[in-house]
Amino acid sequence: MAIMYALKSSDNEIFEVEQKVIEQSETIKKMIEDGAATGEIPLQVSSKTLAKVLEWCKQRQHKTVENENDDNKGKRKKERDEDDDIKEWENKFSDELKADKDVLFDLLLASNYLDLPALLSFLCQLVADMVAGKMPEEIRRMFNIENDFTPEEEKAITAEHGWAFQP
């Protein structure tokens, strides 16, 4: 029987999770090892975001368990199929996040707080995709950022890196 832990979100929702799933979080793993994980584990993460975190952890968990059960025969094809499945799953996961960028930001913060390096780097890539190839003005508009450079400073930076501003 798998060991279960109860996670409590910042809005007081309880999530029952298998140890193996949640141990991917270095933060929680450490809490368990230190014996600090008795009863409900309170987390500074909203229930909406925590649900996403667990969705990610379960998918990763699934993957590692299957790999362990594999014997070498026919492994390659299976791995390939699995890679395709994971890709597809990740695409769906990132499409959902792209459609709701508030969740994307919350999830990124949560992955940092819970110390989930794989999720963190996955999400950093998603945010990078939002910025890639965009002009400064477009980035400012997207994130509601005020331009605090003087025109002279802007001119100096543009001149120093002229190659990047040419079409």
Added chain:
Amino acid sequence: MELKEVEESKNDVISEVVEMNRRGKKRKSRRKREKITEQATVELPDPVKEVVLQDPLEVFGGDIMLMIVRNLDARSVVLSLLVSRGWHSFASSDSLWTSKCEELWLGKAHLPRLALVPGLPKLAAYSLSVMDGKRNRIMKEDLCDHVWEYHFNKVVPEYWLNLDPYWKGTRPLMHRHFHLDGSQTADPGDTVWGGHECCYTIVTSVVGEGKLREHYVRINHWPHMFVSRKLDWSWEMSNRIYCYSSVPDANREGGTGPLPALVEYS
């Protein structure tokens, strides 16, 4: 059932409009989402939502922003420098640009001296390198810093081709050296070197705004050699009769070529 269908086709129309706003991307996932939620109210198109996003720098802080921009190509990072002072401070970090410089310099024939000045921020080193790599005007320093491979072109008489290791398929190839005093020499034992004195001139004429009109290198009174630059930043100088190529020397400490004050046109 009929009612639901009407609802769905209405959603389709909304999807169409949204789709036009979003250049046709992600239509499928959007429609799916709408079906799952089955909400009665009409959802506002995403662009409205995007405007109210917060500055990720304020949300995540500099360390995570640095992780994010590590995923970007150099040009995108440079563009993000101008977003705000806060963005400039993480996007210009040496730790980020050190690896970008290494990537850029990998496989290049020459590294510009001006980008290897000790203590220079790596972002500046990157931009100076890119811009120097686009420089088509050759300087005395370029000629003198590099060793040049030299070979005849096929049009010369058989007699000369037979003396040229490039055409005989033997090694080493012939080399020429340029010196700061304006002279030129060959390796000892060079079979086509006449032993007479040689001097070189770089001729550059400019029209308006630093645009090159005429640019060539000439040795003695021999035909002009026109200058070109390759993708790996090496140089080639050639006329109908012979061709000079700069020998790669990227491993040379401190780099090669002119310093900033000497580069007038790039």
